[in-house]
Amino acid sequence: MREYHRAIFFTKAPLGGYYKYKDYFQIFPCDLENRPVTEAQRHFPNILEFWTSKDEKIKSPIEFEGLEELFDLTARTLTKQDNILALLTAFTNNIFFRYTDLGGNWGIPLLKDNPGKEANTWSSKWCYNMYHFPDLPRQMKITQFSEQKIKSIKRVNHQLFYTYKPNLDSDIESDILFPETIDLLFDSYYSIEQEAASYIDVACSYIVSAIELHYSKKTLSLLSSFTAMETMVNLEYKDDKPEQCDTCGQLKFSVSRKFREYLLKYIGDSQGNKKKFNNYYSIRSKIVHTGKQLKTEKLFADVPEDEKQTELVTRIEILQISKMAIANWLLTNKVRN
Numbered sequence: 001m002r003e004y005h006r007a008i009f010f011t012k013a014p015l016g017g018y019y020k021y022k023d024y025f026q027i028f029p030c031d032l033e034n035r036p037v038t039e040a041q042r043h044f045p046n047i048l049e050f051w052t053s054k055d056e057k058i059k060s061p062i063e064f065e066g067l068e069e070l071f072d073l074t075a076r077t078l079t080k081q082d083n084i085l086a087l088l089t090a091f092t093n094n095i096f097f098r099y100t101d102l103g104g105n106w107g108i109p110l111l112k113d114n115p116g117k118e119a120n121t122w123s124s125k126w127c128y129n130m131y132h133f134p135d136l137p138r139q140m141k142i143t144q145f146s147e148q149k150i151k152s153i154k155r156v157n158h159q160l161f162y163t164y165k166p167n168l169d170s171d172i173e174s175d176i177l178f179p180e181t182i183d184l185l186f187d188s189y190y191s192i193e194q195e196a197a198s199y200i201d202v203a204c205s206y207i208v209s210a211i212e213l214h215y216s217k218k219t220l221s222l223l224s225s226f227t228a229m230e231t232m233v234n235l236e237y238k239d240d241k242p243e244q245c246d247t248c249g250q251l252k253f254s255v256s257r258k259f260r261e262y263l264l265k266y267i268g269d270s271q272g273n274k275k276k277f278n279n280y281y282s283i284r285s286k287i288v289h290t291g292k293q294l295k296t297e298k299l300f301a302d303v304p305e306d307e308k309q310t311e312l313v314t315r316i317e318i319l320q321i322s323k324m325a326i327a328n329w330l331l332t333n334k335v336r337n
Contacts, residue, residue, distance in 0.1 A: 002051040003073075006140040007081050008131050009098045010043040013167060016175025017153040020145070021186045025050040025084050027096075028148055032139045036131070039113045042172065045131050049145050050084060052076045083201065090204040090228075090326055091185050093166040094176050095211045099129040155180040162320050162327070168214065185327055188334035196333075199235035203228045203326050210319055219293045222315055226284045228322040232329055233262045256281050266328040267321055280318060 008030065020026035030045040056076050081098065088096040107127040108119075115122075154177050161179040179185075189200060210224035237258055256278075263277045286292040295303045296311050303311075 002053055004049065004051045004142045004144055005077055005081075006142055007048045007050075007077070007098065009046055009048050009081075009085055009096055010131075011046060011094055011096055011176060012042060012044070012169035013094055013172050014044055014175050015046050015153065017151045018148040019153045019178065019182070020148070021183065023145070024186070024190070026145055026148070027088070028150065032136065034133060034135055036133055038110060040110055048081060048084065049142060050080060052080055056080070086201070086204040086208050087186070087189065089211060090207040090323055091182060092176065092178055093161070094169055095208070097208075097212075099131075101129055104128045153178050155182065158327075162324050166316070166320055168211070168316065168319075179327070181327070181331060184334065185330050188330035191334065192330075196235060199231055199238075200326060200330070203231040203235075203322075206231065207319075207323060207326070210322065214315070214319070217297075218311075218315065219287060219297050222294065222318060223284070223287060225315075225319045225322040226280075229263070229325045230259065232266075232325045233258050236262050236265075236329070256285075263321065263325065266332065267324055280321075283314070283318075 009027075015027065015029045018026060018028035026049050028047055030047050032047075035045070052073070085096040085098065104126055106124045108122050108124050109127065111122065112118075154175070156177050156179060158179045158181045161177065167174060167177070189197060192200070206224045206228035210221045210228065213221035213224065259281050260274065260277045264273060267273065267277075294311055294315075295301060296308050301308075
């Protein structure tokens with residue numbers, strides 16, 4: 001038996017419409033009555049509707065006697081919620097997230113929009129990372145998906161979506177867009193075998209890390225993008241057994257070659273791409289094996305503007321290719337029903 005749930009999640013740009021994937025889940029901007037609103041928000045609240053079933057066997061590692069069922073329900077709902085948000089993040093050009101650190105932090109509550117000099121009289125308060133208001137619990141209870149009367153999220157050509165001016169949450173005024181293949185991506189994910197899906201889940205988790213760290217920990221963000229790609233490479237070649245050359249003892253199909261061949265197959269096979277992918281792997285190796293950091297890692301790095309721009313473009317290219325490495329594999333390996 002299905003149990004339907006609502007959950008609050010956030011984006012860093014307006015959702016601008018709704019998206020429903022079959023009878024699995026739907027998302028839309030938070031439209032609850034008496035909800036908190038502010039012109040200054042940088043996290044846009046949205047609603048995720050989905051369902052769980054007791055057949056989904058996920059147990060909470062922390063349980064108290066008499067509360068086992070409640071803990072297991074929490075484990076099921078959070079696991080499914082996080083899975084959907086990670087997939088949306090990996091398939092699109094924006095991050096979809098919930099607050100996970102509920103310990104709190106010091107902050108100054110914004111008591112009114114555009115307070116002017118009055119803000120100088122305000123003091124810091126200990127704040128919980130939480131979107132809440134008194135009537136929220138009542139409005140979060142549902143027994144089926146709610147009917148939506150707003151427009152659907154606009155979709156863009158698959159190739160252009162990932163390669164031509166991706167938003168990456170840099171523009172908080174523009175509505176979020178989806179690739180035109182979004183349904184096909186979810187079709188494939190939900191149809192592949194569990195072992196393959198587990199690889200996809202790991203790759204998506206690294207995409208999430210890459211985006212979370214994009215502006216703060218640039219080198220680690222780049223490594224997360226590379227690791228997402230390498231996870232997909234491992235999926236592609238999981239059944240291959242490495243062979244050694246009888247003469248030199250080297251592996252006939254090295255890790256770097258698998259990396260390049262995977263990208264040539266799923267991103268595009270050309271001489272220019274071959275050179276670019278080899279260069280990408282060289283960047284990855286320098287970071288992993290020599291401890292090299294990006295030149296722009298420090299906040300006030302003394303780096304010429306052209307080098308800053310080159311590093312930024314390279315990081316974005318690798319992030320977008322890591323997403324396409326997942327998306328194009330799913331589109332190519334979709335199970336035909």
